[in-house]
């Protein structure tokens with residue numbers, strides 16, 4: 001590790017990392033990464049892991065643990081497989097799930113990337129038990145990924161955070177729907193910066209938004225392109241509770257990135273990519289589950305209170321929030 005820690009360290013890696021890897025699976029798999037996470041009603045932590053097989057195609061597989069750290073019980077076969085016969089958008093696999101418990105529906109919603117000839121798009125499935133699933137199909141056409149629903153309606157409509165790719169860059173958007181099938185009210189909520197920034201050109205939601213008293217805490221990834229390849233690191237923003245398209249605070253520096261050997265080396269080195277979190281019983285301890293180098297799964301912990309106070313101290317001025325170069329008229333209220 002060649003880094004200095006004279007900055008505040010907010011995320012603490014678990015000493016047992018990686019907590020899950022391909023050798024833990026009882027059937028042949030190549031890599032396991034980018035897991036969604038939730039705590040079930042009985043307190044069990046469930047991870048829905050992206051599993052890449054030896055064809056290069058991904059499916060999703062559930063792993064359950066009572067403490068969220070070890071003792072994982074992993075489904076003996078894929079939990080959610082691509083079904084390209086019925087859902088052609090899943091031809092080349094399903095990837096990067098994010099779970100939200102939908103308070104109104106009493107069901108878990110899984111937003112995931114469905115990959116096919118058209119490119120990656122956003123698909124949605126509902127479940128009550130992570131054993132049977134109701135698919136709603138593709139809800140955002142390619143290229144679009146990094147999606148998660150909010151657990152509550154905003155102004156009476158479901159809200160989806162997602163990351164379409166446009167000529168101006170890859171920015172985070174919010175769209176709304178009355179029924180989870182028809183989507184509109186598209187608004188850009190977090191732009192990729194430009195130039196040398198760590199989050200220039202491409203940003204995306206990492207785990208689903210975290211509800212706090214002060215707003216929705218967003219952990220997002222920024223992708224820096226370098227001559228040696230891409231660096232996937234994480235940053236923080238705070239969005240207004242009743243109007244998440246309004247960004248209240250955005251940190252200037254990244255807060256977590258590839259430093260450990262299993263994050264720097266693997267199928268795709270220098271990637272830390274969480275798709276899920278759980279909250280401890282104290283409502284403050286945040287457990288982040290992340291894919292490391294597209295090869296294995298790590299756990300890092302943080303304190304929500306500390307993340308918010310870091311944002312208070314490290315948020316940039318207006319230039320970080322709404323640069324005129326990328327905010328199209330009307331995209332930000």
Ligand code: BMA
Pocket residue numbers: 034095096232268271273291294
């Ligand atoms: C992104 C996603 C992630 C992946 C990352 C690094 O575009 O496809 O699934 O972890 O690239 O390869």
